[in-house]
Amino acid sequence: MTDIARRPSASALLDSGHAPRRETIRVASVPSGHVYVRHLSPVDGGPGEPETATARETAPVHRLPDPHPDDPRRSAVERWWPPAMLQAEWVHEHADEFDVFHLQFGFDARTPDELRELTEALRLHRKPFVYTVHDLRNPHHPDRREHDAQLDVLIPAADALITLTSGAAAEIERRWGRHATVLPHPHVVDLETMRERQAGRLNPDAPASPSPSPGRLRPVRVGVHVKSLRASMNPGPVIEALVEALDGIPGAVLQVDGHSDVLDAAGSRFDPELAGLLRRREEEGALELHVHDFFTDDELWAYLDSLDVSVLPYRFGTHSGWLEACRDLGTAVVAPDCGYYADQGPVHSYHHDESGLDEQSLARAVRAAASAPPPQPASPDARARQRDNVASAHLALYRGLLQ
Numbered sequence: 025m026t027d028i029a030r031r032p033s034a035s036a037l038l039d040s041g042h043a044p045r046r047e048t049i050r051v052a053s054v055p056s057g058h059v060y061v062r063h064l065s066p067v068d069g070g071p072g073e074p075e076t077a078t079a080r081e082t083a084p085v086h087r088l089p090d091p092h093p094d095d096p097r098r099s100a101v102e103r104w105w106p107p108a109m110l111q112a113e114w115v116h117e118h119a120d121e122f123d124v125f126h127l128q129f130g131f132d133a134r135t136p137d138e139l140r141e142l143t144e145a146l147r148l149h150r151k152p153f154v155y156t157v158h159d160l161r162n163p164h165h166p167d168r169r170e171h172d173a174q175l176d177v178l179i180p181a182a183d184a185l186i187t188l189t190s191g192a193a194a195e196i197e198r199r200w201g202r203h204a205t206v207l208p209h210p211h212v213v214d215l216e217t218m219r220e221r222q223a224g225r226l227n228p229d230a231p232a233s234p235s236p237s238p239g240r241l242r243p244v245r246v247g248v249h250v251k252s253l254r255a256s257m258n259p260g261p262v263i264e265a266l267v268e269a270l271d272g273i274p275g276a277v278l279q280v281d282g283h284s285d286v287l288d289a290a291g292s293r294f295d296p297e298l299a300g301l302l303r304r305r306e307e308e309g310a311l312e313l314h315v316h317d318f319f320t321d322d323e324l325w326a327y328l329d330s331l332d333v334s335v336l337p338y339r340f341g342t343h344s345g346w347l348e349a350c351r352d353l354g355t356a357v358v359a360p361d362c363g364y365y366a367d368q369g370p371v372h373s374y375h376h377d378e379s380g381l382d383e384q385s386l387a388r389a390v391r392a393a394a395s396a397p398p399p400q401p402a403s404p405d406a407r408a409r410q411r412d413n414v415a416s417a418h419l420a421l422y423r424g425l426l427q
């Protein structure tokens with residue numbers, strides 16, 4: 025494989041202005057259609073958008089569409105998992121269709137041996153392999169051993185590594201002796217929606233959000249979304265602690281959302297213990313319970329925008345796209361200290377990991393969020409510049425590998 029240690033870093037290529045130019049770089053991206061990956065392209069690089077200097081600089085990257093899992097000859101529009109590109113056979117059959125292979129996530133169902141076959145196929149066809157390390161602990165796996173074994177194949181085999189935070193990069197260096205380029209998570213909410221929602225907040229006819237005097241608490245709507253109850257979540261103790269913490273904040277509301285598959289008795293993954301707890305607390309008036317199917321994007325943005333504070337009830341994890349969406353919309357985040365969430369952006373941290381929850385630290389974090397002015401949503405212009413910079417860094421890295 026290419027010795028990435030002897031190649032200039034993406035940042036060095038950008039700074040020097042000597043990133044080598046070539047024809048369109050075709051990237052087999054796993055996945056391709058996910059919002060994170062879509063936002064690795066420049067803001068003005070989409071079809072039909074006006075060409076600018078940034079677009080000309082970054083347009084040479086073309087990410088192949090996700091193959092349909094049931095028929096890799098067809099493109100996947102809505103369903104990309106499990107990714108067909110992770111099969112060594114796909115690499116052998118399509119090696120002349122891509123220049124760089126870039127893995128983001130989606131390899132949960134692949135065994136370490138299958139991933140080793142993939143990396144060997146890429147080596148055989150002399151295709152540079154880039155891996156963005158989103159998760160150092162898989163949020164869907166109750167046990168870390170399988171994911172660790174997968175990482176033990178992928179990280180040493182990669183020609184270049186990317187991750188989202190300096191904390192994750194330090195862990196990668198410590199565990200595998202590999203350098204990872206740190207590129208921040210781009211915006212999650214689309215820029216036009218960010219602008220529209222921020223304009224709505226500035227509407228002079230809209231009721232103003234109360235700002236507390238120093239040391240005083242403001243009425244807050246605190247949300248916990250249990251989603252479909254990932255293995256990384258431990259919402260019961262978090263919700264019980266929040267009920268107690270919010271009892272001392274006048275006007276505070278605890279809103280708990282969850283998917284029907286977990287909280288409805290007829291759901292395929294019904295959790296009677298959690299559902300029973302939430303129903304009891306709802307009857308006591310301690311919380312508002314909202315049970316529904318998966319949100320559309322617009323519904324999710326409206327939900328997050330309606331909250332003052334979003335609490336992440338994770339007991340393990342690494343990074344969070346949910347956190348980034350909250351930043352885009354100006355919703356304060358209370359996050360556990362078990363991952364690198366605080367490295368992504370401003371959060372109110374509390375202690376929560378697999379050994380348990382520190383209820384007092386959670387109460388302090390929520391009270392800190394309630395006593396602080398509402399956070400300013402991320403600037404759409406700043407997020408656009410960040411996205412363009414991230415796109416340029418990816419282009420420079422790909423070009424460096426293809427020298």
